[in-house]
Amino acid sequence: MNTARLTRAFELAQEQYAEQGVSVDKALRTLRAVSLSLHCWQGDDVAGFERIGTLDGGIATTGNYPGRARTPEELRSDLALALRLIPGSHRVNLHALYADTRKPDTDRDSLGPEHFAGWIAWARERRLGLDFNPSYFSHPLAKDGLTLSHPDKAIRRFWIAHGIASRQIGAAFGRKLGTPSIVNLWIPDGFKDTPVDRFGPRERLRESLDEIYARPLPRALVRDAVESKLFGLGSESYVVGSHEFYMGYAMKKGLMLCLDFGHFHPTESIADKISSLLLFTNELLLHVSRGVRWDSDHVVTFSDELQAVAREVVVGNALDRVHLATDFFDASINRIAAWVIGARNVLKALLAALLTPTTPLQKAEQKRDFTARLALQEEYKNLPFGAVWDYYCLKSDVPVGDAWLAEVRRYEHDVLSQRG
Numbered sequence: 001m002n003t004a005r006l007t008r009a010f011e012l013a014q015e016q017y018a019e020q021g022v023s024v025d026k027a028l029r030t031l032r033a034v035s036l037s038l039h040c041w042q043g044d045d046v047a048g049f050e051r052i053g054t055l056d057g058g059i060a061t062t063g064n065y066p067g068r069a070r071t072p073e074e075l076r077s078d079l080a081l082a083l084r085l086i087p088g089s090h091r092v093n094l095h096a097l098y099a100d101t102r103k104p105d106t107d108r109d110s111l112g113p114e115h116f117a118g119w120i121a122w123a124r125e126r127r128l129g130l131d132f133n134p135s136y137f138s139h140p141l142a143k144d145g146l147t148l149s150h151p152d153k154a155i156r157r158f159w160i161a162h163g164i165a166s167r168q169i170g171a172a173f174g175r176k177l178g179t180p181s182i183v184n185l186w187i188p189d190g191f192k193d194t195p196v197d198r199f200g201p202r203e204r205l206r207e208s209l210d211e212i213y214a215r216p217l218p219r220a221l222v223r224d225a226v227e228s229k230l231f232g233l234g235s236e237s238y239v240v241g242s243h244e245f246y247m248g249y250a251m252k253k254g255l256m257l258c259l260d261f262g263h264f265h266p267t268e269s270i271a272d273k274i275s276s277l278l279l280f281t282n283e284l285l286l287h288v289s290r291g292v293r294w295d296s297d298h299v300v301t302f303s304d305e306l307q308a309v310a311r312e313v314v315v316g317n318a319l320d321r322v323h324l325a326t327d328f329f330d331a332s333i334n335r336i337a338a339w340v341i342g343a344r345n346v347l348k349a350l351l352a353a354l355l356t357p358t359t360p361l362q363k364a365e366q367k368r369d370f371t372a373r374l375a376l377q378e379e380y381k382n383l384p385f386g387a388v389w390d391y392y393c394l395k396s397d398v399p400v401g402d403a404w405l406a407e408v409r410r411y412e413h414d415v416l417s418q419r420g
């Protein structure tokens with residue numbers, strides 16, 4: 001790596017941005033304050049540590065790249081490497097499946113913070129915040145593809161208890177780590193084929209949620225979020241927790257709505273939804289993912305949609321109201337690389353947005369000079385944000401450019417390849 005050349009390129013870029021009225025320093029300060037929530041489940045193909053079944057719930061990982069994490073220690077070690085290769089300080093997002101000190105007789109309805117003691121200790125030591133997700137899949141009581149909307153009251157009771165337990169776990173994370181834990185609820189409930197009764201399951205889901213959220217928890221400890229979906233494998237015709245369902249529910253109950261990039265019709269844009277939702281709700285959670293055909297969870301690339309979302313959040317001054325959490329799983333490539341590629345892309349997109357000259361664009365729009373607006377929007381795509389990104393990585397003590405890949409390869413050789 002040639003530090004002198006990187007610095008020179010950065011300084012030239014800085015000058016060019018200054019000419020356009022953009023402060024690179026300010027952009028970097030803002031970027032440094034952004035904390036992504038890195039999902040733990042990319043590291044082991046959403047398997048978790050319960051060993052009671054295989055992944056279901058209409059989500060799937062394909063591929064059998066060697067080196068999957070099999071224990072909490074392995075997963076934490078892999079996450080630690082990923083975090084060292086991503087500039088900035090970030091959070092880790094856990095699923096209930098990942099309880100690390102659970103006794104065999106503990107089921108999901110009776111999980112408590114004590115079952116995450118290893119994670120809490122690890123996060124404390126590294127000053128990481130932890131977010132949480134109840135797991136409504138890969139469990140005998142989710143085999144029908146229905147959980148909180150199941151017609152059987154006993155099954156619903158079990159899953160309601162799981163939701164309540166999960167919020168308590170989030171509260172403990174918030175208390176022990178000094179930063180509120182976002183507890184995001186997603187359920188797979190739905191039907192493969194056309195239902196006769198679309199109302200019933202949604203009414204039951206609403207009732208179940210009312211019980212889960214009956215007890216308000218301090219905002220300093222927990223932020224509750226609910227995540228909708230359009231369809232899944234085996235729930236192609238009907239998903240109980242649709243976008244309209246949760247948008248209504250979240251607005252009414254003051255919960256956070258979670259928009260997953262892969263959970264909408266392919267021509268729908270998450271970017272366009274943000275300004276509408278933030279008029280009526282305080283905060284949003286984004287599951288940064290990438291839909292491809294039937295799969296809603298491909299590794300995040302530097303796509304137009306990602307850049308459009310980043311611009312929306314930045315231009316709307318909403319970085320403190322929009323929480324960014326990665327959510328993808330690919331078992332066909334090195335899993336640590338997947339984390340690093342996705343997370344670095346999210347940050348890169350934010351940086352590109354922070355560096356885009358906004359004032360000239362706004363002026364053109366106010367004058368209704370749509371020719372200039374389009375011309376400038378396109379020209380600004382060529383501004384040298386890459387030089388600023390490289391410099392940011394350098395100053396953040398993380399590898400510049402593709403140099404991170406060599407570190408992943410080394411770890412693959414030394415650690416991952418030793419796993420059976």
Ligand code: RNT
Pocket residue numbers: 041046059095133186227229260287296297327
């Ligand atoms: C599934 C949802 C959900 C999951 C994780 C494992 O379609 O996106 O967020 O990916 O909770």
Ligand code: ZN
Pocket residue numbers: 186227260287327
């Ligand atoms: Zn998601």
